[in-house]
Amino acid sequence: MKISLNWLKDYVDLDGIDIKKLWYRFTMSAAEVEEIEFMGQDIQNVVVGKVLSVVPHPESKKLKIAQVDSGDGILQVVCGAPNVTEGISVPLAKIGGSVKKLPKLEKVKLAGVESSGMLCSAQELGISDDHSGLLILDGNHTPGTDIKSIIDIDDVIVEIDNKSLTNRPDLWGHYGIAREIAAICSRELKPMQLDSLEAAKDKPKLDITVEDTEKCLRYSGLKIDGIKKLETSINMKVRLFYCGMRSISPLVDLTNYLMLEMGQPMHAFDSSQVESGIVVRSTKEAIAFKTLDGSERMLPEDVLLICNKEKPVAIAGIMGGENSEIHGKTTSILLESAAFEGSSTRKSSTRIGLRTEASSRYEKMLDPNMTVTAIQRFVKLLKDMQPDVQFTSALTDIYCSKLEPIDITITKPYIDRYIGNTLDMEKIVDILRSLDFKVDVDNDTLNIKVPTFRATKDITMKVDIIEEITRVYGYDNIQPQTLDIALKPLQYNEERLTDHKIKELLSERFGASEVNSYIWYDNAFNSKAGIKTDGQVKILNPQSQDSNTLRDSMVPGMLAFAEKNEKAYDDFSLFEIGSVFKAASPKDKCEQHKNICVLAASKIKSEGELFYDLKGMITFISKAIKNTRLDFAPCTSGYNWVHPLKSVDVSHNGNLMGYITVVHPLIKRNIGKKLNVAVMEINRDALQAINSKVAKYREPSKFPEVVLDYSFLVDNGITFDKLKEDISAYKSELLNGFEFVTIYTGKGLPEGKKSMTFRFVIGSNEKTLSSDDISTFAKSFIDYMGAMGYSLR
Template identity: 85%
Template sequence: MKLSLNWLKDYVDLSGIDIKELWYRFTMSTAEVEEVEFVGQDIQNVVVAKVLSVVPHPESKKLKITQVDSGDGILQIVCGAPNVTEGILVPLAKMGGSVKNMPKLGKVKLVGVESFGMLCSAKELGISDDHGGLLVLEGDYAPGTDIKSIIDIDDVIIEIDNKSLTNRPDLWGHYGIAREIAAIYGRELKPMQLDDLKSAEDKPKLDISVEDTEKCFRYSGLKIDGVKKLETSMNMKVRLFYCGMRPISPLVDLTNYLMLEMGQPMHAFDSRQVESGIVVRATKEPTLFKTLDGTERKLPEDVLLICNREKPVAIAGIMGGENSEVLEDTTSILLESANFEGSSTRKNSTKIGLRTEASARYEKMLDPNMTVTAIQRFVKLLRDMQPDIQFLSALTDVYCCRLEPIDITITKPYIDKYIGNILTKERMVDILRALEFKVDVEGDTFNIKVPTFRATKDITMKVDIIEEITRIFGYDNIQPQTLDIALKPLQYNEERLADHKVKELLSEKFGASEVNSYIWYDNTFNSRMGIETNGQVKVLNPQAQDANTLRDSMVPGMLAFAEKNEKSYEDFLLFEIGSVFKAASPKDKCEQHKNLCILAASKVKSEDELFYDLKGIITFIAKALKNANLDFSVCTGGLNWVHPMKSVDISTNGTPMGYISVVHPMIKKNIAKKLNIAVLEINRDVLQAIDTGVIKYKEPSRFPEVVLDYSFLVDNGVTFDRVNEDIGSFKSDLLNGFGFVTIYTGKGLPEGKKSMTFRFVIGSAEKTMSSDDINAFAGSLIDYMNSVGYALR
């Protein structure tokens, strides 16, 4: 948004203030200033001149030779402007002077004729884009008058970042910015000159009806007659141009001027097109409508319109219609000043693909209490143009959703708690009142009434009041102080730490990949795979009908990941820690807890290898986290993806924890025939609740240890626990420990046998072992294993 410093000076005295310092303070307290541009300084030695004579150039069809009165003599000027005529007053850039984007002027010859200066257009003065002819000055000005004394060419244009004004609808006009500056510097904010509209009080009211009161909060209107032969003043045109708007016609210029001054968009309808009255309603079906820019637009349903009794005449808050445009012969207008709901204006603007200066302001939630004031200001400016205008109606005001001021009570000690005891009570009150807050003081208590122009989406609570005081006082004026608070040690969440440790072990030690799934079943996938679930907790408003049940197991979701990955990888290990939900029936209380689910899949390894891989992983996790051993027993079943033979239940000290299973052959076939899959699912809360076992330490031997791996042939019906227990019964002074390595069930084994590999660590605390010692241990171990039924492979 662009601002004119000359415009701001109408409302606040800026004398004695350094301009650059002003906008630095404004940035620090209110909104970010992106650029400060000094305009008009390049226009030098330009005066009013009267054209005395105009004759054609003898050698050029376009050029004319003029004699002009410059105030201090008659000058010959060669000019090509089509509108140069005798008797007009125009700007003259004298020799030694300069205009926009041109070097200093001197005497020149144009097609053989000498010219001693330059007659200027508005564009050459930098106050317009119009280069169609000379700027003709209306009024009785003496030749030689400095052009800057009658036109405000010198100005400072400030551009403010729009994003920093999103929550400040009161700053989308010059008057709101002037209010901020007055508060920052402790200066008086001058009142805006308004018309009292008393001569309209006895007139009939307009027929205005608001059908959609959710999108239109307020609609104010006034019918005015006698609006003819109007002329926008030059300084008004300059201000509009400097602030990024093109002057169009007097009435349009006035509405745009009011919008830039107050932030309140307005619209003037030709009264002949709204004679039957005004209806504010939303479209009920797609509607074609031609806007003021001549474009026919297809309006979707639920777009708010301003209509006469028969047809639309404007898109509310966005743009008027071509059918109600003010024309050259218009003498009577219906002036609209309304307030529309912000989000609906933004949505409609996006739907239509049309964003305007008006919609940009309405979508910020303007103060509805500003509509009548804007009409009073418009009428005042209109009277300055044409004093004899007349009212054809009374001011008609339909206020549907009244916005009341917000009341906030706060104490000085509460404010001091945040900013320190650096401001007196009187200074705080002065700041708030400068911002037009009403403040009643009772001791150290402030009873504050927030003005409605700050109550639409900005000031709502105590901390907002503190921010208002501190930003105007200046954040950089507050000295940082060390907080006097008690330091307490951070309380760690043990469950979160345990989860992190599990993820770390799975990813770093076992190379597993973490996945994240939704907490509901994909019923379509489960049905396609033949997976049957028992979920009883239903979602009342599911995103899709195939996702209406919260999961009571994580395995179906993991199997979906297996199907997605099987074509890309030969083998993979996936895991997830997530919530599951269980209830006996849809009417019973729901229990929620977290599970750990691990899926191992491979086209290379057998099902048994995957099964024992998972068994080793969960055994290692329990040992690493809790120094605890888990119990494995025959699986009790109950889930249709669990293999009837190759599955075990997991428990700890009699408490069920979960299970490990190869995926049922029927479901495996539906996922991928060549992909072997095993799954593990345990209750994370049960794992977390295990008492951590005491870790016993013993002094390590000073002599080296030896690691021996042996594979034994074991009957298929013998469990791991049985083998592990039998090895544990072997006694040797050299045995320091043993552990399971792997299992093999492939080719090369006797029928009905499997190969189980264990690792034995041996060593002596007294000496370095010799080969005889090692061989003696090996022979003793092999003999013992043979005696309990396990032959060396």
């Protein structure tokens, strides 16, 4: 947001204040200043020039030769502007002077004719982007008068970061900024000049109906007739331009000027378009509507509109309609000044895809008590342009939801304790009153009434009052002191620690890459991939209809990542720990919990290898975190990406925790025909709820152990648990333990067989094993496995 220093000086005396220090203090106490720009410094030696005569240039069809009274002589100036005519007064840059983006002027010859100066457009003075012709000055100005004494070209424009004003709707206009600066600098805030509207008192009221009283907090209107040909003053145009807006027409300029001055958006309707009355209501179905910018927009359901009795004429708080636009022949207007609920304005603006200066202010939750004041200010400025305008209605004010000041009681010891310094009561009261807080003092107690322009979303409790005092007093003026507080040990969040440990294991031990996805389904991708979901939790205001359902599984999102990485990598694994949402129906209560989702994909490994990789991951994780083993059984999940045969449920003591599956072929072919994919989805909360088993330790042998890897041919129908159970049944004093290594199902195996590799650790507490001891163990174990039906590969 851009702020004009000249504008601020209308309301607060800044004489004797260093400008750069002022805005440093403003940054430290109110909002961040991003840039300070000194305007008009490059405009030098430009005066009022009166064109005495104009003749065609003998050598050019476009150029003309003008004789110009410069105040200290007659100058010959060659000019190409189409509107240069005898008798007009225009800005004249004299020799040695300068204008925007041009070096100092010198005498030159243009097409053989000498030119001693330059007649200027508004763009060349840097006060407009209009370069269609010369800037013709209104009124009788003496030739030679410095142009800066007529036009406020010299100014300081300050750009304030909008994000730092999010919770300060009162600072979205020059008057609010002036109030803040007056408090910071201990200067008086001058009152705003308003019209009393006394002449409208006995007029008939307007026909205004507010149907949606939740979205429209207040609606004030006034009808004004007798408007003749108005003209926006040059200095108002300059202020608008410097603050980022262009001059359009006098009535529109006034509404924009008021918005930049007070922060209150307004709208002026051509009365002929709203003669039947005003109805404020929300759309019940999607409709087409053409806005002032000439664009036809599709307005969805539940968007607040301003309507006449027959049709919409504006999108409330966002933009007016083309059908109610003010034009050059408008002589009667209905002036609207309203307050709309902030969140509904923001949602409507987002859904329509139209964000304006007005909507950016309304969404900050403006003070409803400002609407009438804004009308009084508008009328005052309008009467400055044309004193004889007439009111044809009374001020009509529909106040649906009245906002009252907030009362806060606070004691001085409480303030001193929080600040850490002792401030005089008089200083505290002065600061609060300078910000328009009403303060009554009773001994050490302050009874404070918060003004409504600070009560919409900013000041609500005692600590907010302390912040107001300290920021205006100056944080730099407070001496830092060590706080006398009791130290308590940090309480660790066990779930966060579990998440961190799981991520560490998946990334460091298993080489998986962490991804982050949205918590809603991408319906477009799911449809393309053939994925069917059953999410029941709907988003009321989605960014698009393709993302209107909260996920009840993380797998579709993981498969989308797999599709994106399929062409870049032949082998990869991804994981995420994120939230899922479940409900029996859209009307039932939503339950949220976290899942662990891991995807393994490869063009090298088989589906079986990927499946057992995931099984090994969760087995290791459960052992490392909870020192327990999990159970695996045929999968019962109904998701359509689950393979009917190559899948298992994961549980613990009968409690289902999730599943592991090879992705169904119908889904896999839509992701990558050559890519094998397996996924695992585990309920993190269920894993967290498992009681950890106490680890049992044994004294390690003083003698070295021997590691042996054996691969056995196993029937495809034999499960991992069955094989593990059979191996565990083998007893030997030398066997210290074993673990699963890998599975192979590729070429070179007998039909109906798979190869499963286990690692065995053998050793003795009494001696170093000899080769005979190792051979004896190996023969005994292989014979045992053979008797169980497992042959060594």
